[in-house]
Amino acid sequence: MRVLGIEGTAWCASAALYDAETDSVLIESDPYEPDSGGIHPREAAEHMSEAIPEVVDRVLTAAEAEHGPDAVDAVAFSRGPGLGPCLRIVGTAARSLAGTLDVPLVGVNHMVAHLEIGRHRSGFDNPVCLNASGANAHLLGFHDGRYRVLGETMDAGVGNAIDKFTRHVGWSHPGGPKVEAAAAEYTSEAEADADGADLLDLPYVVKGMDFSFSGISSAANDAADAGVPTGEICFSLQEHVFAMLTEVAERALSLTGADELVLGGGVAQNDRLREMLAAMCDARDADFHAPEPRFLRDNAGMIAVLGAKMAAAGDTLPIAESAVDPNFRPDQVPVTWRSGESVARVPGDTGANSGGAPTADHRGAEATVTVDGDGGDSRVIKRRVPKSYRHPELDRTLRRDRTVAEARLTSEARRAGVPTPLVYEVDLPAGTLTLQHVGERDLAAALDERWTEAVGRHLGRLHGAGIVHGDPTTRNVRVGSSGAGDAETDGESSDAADAGPSARPDAASRTYLIDFGLGFHTGHVEDHAMDLHVFEGSVRATATDPEPLIAAFEAGYEATGDGEVLDRLRDVANRGRYR
Ligand SMILES: C[C@@H](O)[C@H](NC(=O)OP(=O)(O)OC[C@H]1O[C@@H](n2cnc3c(N)ncnc32)[C@H](O)[C@@H]1O)C(=O)O
Ligand SMILES: Nc1ncnc2c1ncn2[C@@H]1O[C@H](COP(=O)(O)OP(=O)(O)OP(=O)(O)O)[C@@H](O)[C@H]1O
Numbered sequence: 001m002r003v004l005g006i007e008g009t010a011w012c013a014s015a016a017l018y019d020a021e022t023d024s025v026l027i028e029s030d031p032y033e034p035d036s037g038g039i040h041p042r043e044a045a046e047h048m049s050e051a052i053p054e055v056v057d058r059v060l061t062a063a064e065a066e067h068g069p070d071a072v073d074a075v076a077f078s079r080g081p082g083l084g085p086c087l088r089i090v091g092t093a094a095r096s097l098a099g100t101l102d103v104p105l106v107g108v109n110h111m112v113a114h115l116e117i118g119r120h121r122s123g124f125d126n127p128v129c130l131n132a133s134g135a136n137a138h139l140l141g142f143h144d145g146r147y148r149v150l151g152e153t154m155d156a157g158v159g160n161a162i163d164k165f166t167r168h169v170g171w172s173h174p175g176g177p178k179v180e181a182a183a184a185e186y187t188s189e190a191e192a193d194a195d196g197a198d199l200l201d202l203p204y205v206v207k208g209m210d211f212s213f214s215g216i217s218s219a220a221n222d223a224a225d226a227g228v229p230t231g232e233i234c235f236s237l238q239e240h241v242f243a244m245l246t247e248v249a250e251r252a253l254s255l256t257g258a259d260e261l262v263l264g265g266g267v268a269q270n271d272r273l274r275e276m277l278a279a280m281c282d283a284r285d286a287d288f289h290a291p292e293p294r295f296l297r298d299n300a301g302m303i304a305v306l307g308a309k310m311a312a313a314g315d316t317l318p319i320a321e322s323a324v325d326p327n328f329r330p331d332q333v334p335v336t337w338r339s340g341e342s343v344a345r346v347p348g349d350t351g352a353n354s355g356g357a358p359t360a361d362h363r364g365a366e367a368t369v370t371v372d373g374d375g376g377d378s379r380v381i382k383r384r385v386p387k388s389y390r391h392p393e394l395d396r397t398l399r400r401d402r403t404v405a406e407a408r409l410t411s412e413a414r415r416a417g418v419p420t421p422l423v424y425e426v427d428l429p430a431g432t433l434t435l436q437h438v439g440e441r442d443l444a445a446a447l448d449e450r451w452t453e454a455v456g457r458h459l460g461r462l463h464g465a466g467i468v469h470g471d472p473t474t475r476n477v478r479v480g481s482s483g484a485g486d487a488e489t490d491g492e493s494s495d496a497a498d499a500g501p502s503a504r505p506d507a508a509s510r511t512y513l514i515d516f517g518l519g520f521h522t523g524h525v526e527d528h529a530m531d532l533h534v535f536e537g538s539v540r541a542t543a544t545d546p547e548p549l550i551a552a553f554e555a556g557y558e559a560t561g562d563g564e565v566l567d568r569l570r571d572v573a574n575r576g577r578y579r
């Protein structure tokens with residue numbers, strides 16, 4: 001099969017021919033380069049209307065010269081997300097070409113194409129994908145026939161966050177490559193001076209597997225206004241932004257149990273980002289793949305490759321249903337072209353997750369946990385391990401701040417009536433905490449409504465005390481009896497699950513929140529809503545039937561928390577980031 005793909009969501013007018021038999025891809029692209037400022041939608045659309053016919057013609061001519069008049073078996077196009085005026089031009093071109101050639105039309109989600117090209121080129125079976133593009137930044141994992149969004153930016157896309165700074169200092173679009181070059185120059189000069197590079201302290205915002213860039217863009221602009229050398233800002237911006245992306249990617253691997261990561265999107269052309277992700281994967285024995293640059297930035301090759309897979313699965317579009325969608329989310333796409341296992345598997349029965357074997361080691365995304373002792377007085381020793389991908393100074397600060405926050409907030413939450421482990425010892429130089437061993441297993445391994453209801457109650461109470469957890473995933477909740485004399489077996493717990501939430505009035509007292517390292521004090525409704533969003537995201541990423549679990553969770557929150565937070569949660573979840 002040979003598929004002609006067309007891309008034109010924002011800046012890159014591109015056409016490609018993918019030949020599935022030889023696995024070869026011909027790409028012809030014509031970028032829009034704004035004279036000043038960022039991308040202007042009207043100018044971009046004008047560019048598309050001139051450039052799309054030209055790139056399509058070049059590809060079609062080459063295809064027909066080689067394969068004759070029946071060179072193309074299907075036409076695939078980027079249906080969204082992207083700028084509406086650009087998408088409409090691409091849609092019209094694709095419909096008319098499919099009509100002229102009398103071949104089927106395939107509507108491709110641009111973000112899923114960024115992911116699938118990495119899966120295709122790597123040969124990986126079931127990777128987590130980090131999309132690091134201009135207008136987006138998110139982590140995707142396959143589960144039950146769809147790509148779930150495991151984590152994403154809460155505001156700007158990663159490229160846009162960097163470009164915002166470069167516009168501020170008067171550099172032309174796109175800014176990403178210029179930041180990379182300036183950072184490289186700064187570090188090589190700093191090394192020559194023997195002083196070493198200075199790392200500016202910039203906001204580092206990770207909430208579960210979600211993250212935010214708005215603070216860091218503004219802080220970088222302020223630093224420029226205050227006269228900090230531009231090279232130092234570029235270097236520091238990269239170190240912070242890419243460490244955030246690498247950290248959430250590691251969390252996604254840890255949460256899902258996946259051992260493959262693929263990278264996509266224009267920002268993925270950055271060497272430092274790829275270096276960090278490769279180092280992170282190496283440290284946890286995961287495989288990492290980033291396709292070659294022509295497949296990373298926006299291009300029609302990825303559209304043609306996914307288009308061929310969709311066409312082979314019979315996933316084509318009647319013309320009447322082929323409207324474009326500027327807000328097309330990757331999790332809306334029914335994944336018709338692949339079968340097989342979900343990436344998100346419930347963490348198994350190893351290490352501390354089993355809650356059983358004492359002295360077992362568990363490696364989370366951040367820390368190693370060793371269980372010491374047996375029975376009611378067993379303890380866990382948690383050590384935040386240095387991350388080699390991160391700048392050493394940033395690494396030290398993060399590990400120290402999180403250890404301090406965890407010790408303090410674990411105890412404060414307990415005083416507010418939320419079950420948490422007792423904190424026995426804090427050793428800051430060693431980066432270790434000694435905590436009471438609580439619960440029998442992680443909630444991730446025992447998802448049922450009585451526990452999620454209890455988590456809702458606990459978060460309501462925690463927020464009432466002005467504390468957010470910061471990372472309330474199903475891996476950071478322990479459930480089941482703690483200590484001797486109240487042993488609960490697997491059999492009993494599943495009987496209780498069948499009987500529904502009301503069968504366990506004591507569930508709340510045996511549901512423990514752990515891992516407060518990302519927590520902080522705040523009375524802001526938005527921060528409280530983010531906690532709920534993170535919890536619900538982790539349930540959706542791993543549960544086969546998440547809705548009843550989420551309904552129970554929200555009912556629990558309603559019983560102890562503030563209704564305004566639940567209202568805000570709808571806003572957070574519905575916020576479109578694809579405009
Ligand atoms: C919806 C679609 O239109 C959009 N496309 C898009 O964002 O173009 P993409 O090619 O994936 O990414 C462009 C971004 O990639 C950044 N970029 C390019 N080279 C870079 C580099 N070496 N380092 C950092 N950023 C880089 C640019 O500054 C720009 O912000 C998207 O995929 O989100
Ligand atoms: N106090 C505790 N009692 C029982 N088990 C615990 C305790 N603390 C940690 N664990 C176990 O160790 C695992 C990892 O701990 P923790 O979440 O604190 O570290 P982490 O590195 O941040 O992990 P993750 O990235 O998975 O959240 C938990 O999922 C849990 O199974």
Ligand SMILES: [Fe+2]
Nearest residue numbers: 133265266298
């Ligand atoms: Fe893109």
